[in-house]
Amino acid sequence: MPTPLHFGLGFSWALFVPMLVIYLVTSLEAIGDVTATSKASRQPVEGPLWMQRIKGDVLVNGANSLLAGRFNSFPSLIFAQNNGVIQLTGIASRHVGLWIALLLVLLGLFPAVAGVLQAIPEPVLGGTALVMFGAVAASGINILAGTRLDRRALLIVAVSLALGLGVSQVPEFLVLMPPALRTVLESGVATGGLCALLMNGFLPETPPTGN
DSSP states (O other), X not given: OOOTTTTOOXXXXXXXXXXXXXXXXXXXXXXXXXXXXXXXXXXXXXXXHHHHHHHHHHHHHHHHHHHHHHTXXXXXXXXXXXXXXXXXXXXXXXXXXXXXXXXXXXXXXXXXXXXHHHTSOXXXXXXXXXXXXXXXXXXXXXXXXXXXXXXXXXXXXXXXHXXXXXXXXXXXXXXTSOHHHHHHHTSHHHHHHHHHHHXXXXXXXXXXXXX
């Protein structure tokens, strides 16, 4: 059984600021994931019900991460792969999610159970992952397709995608940056998310048609 706070409890400003930015970006990612999941599950992607789910998801992300840190694990957050699984299986029931959560607990506590999954041939897992991650990308495109993209929005999407993919493909781009900043921007999700957040805040809104 895991021992709470096995490595003790400490605080570092050098790590706090990068982690703060990472948590902000993962919260933005969670909003996108819940929106994609709602859309794949044929649920509303606007209005009070959708907003209630967004609030609950961000809250659970923080609570899970706090619990994970107490038990010496990495932060726990929502996975975009869920959208791919829903599209592949056609199943979006929360009851199935609860059974899967129980299975994950068993996998974490009993290595023998995990060995059953490790026995699955790698080509099978690779083929499944290929289709699943492709479905995740398609979910993101589907969200964008349902949004009116004016020149401002297109510029934000284009620059954010370019920077996010750029640092992933050419990490040497960050060599001359301070270590703390480089730690954050090494993630394409963090770089693209921060870029979109800043551009959305600083670029002026497109005036209504006719003005």
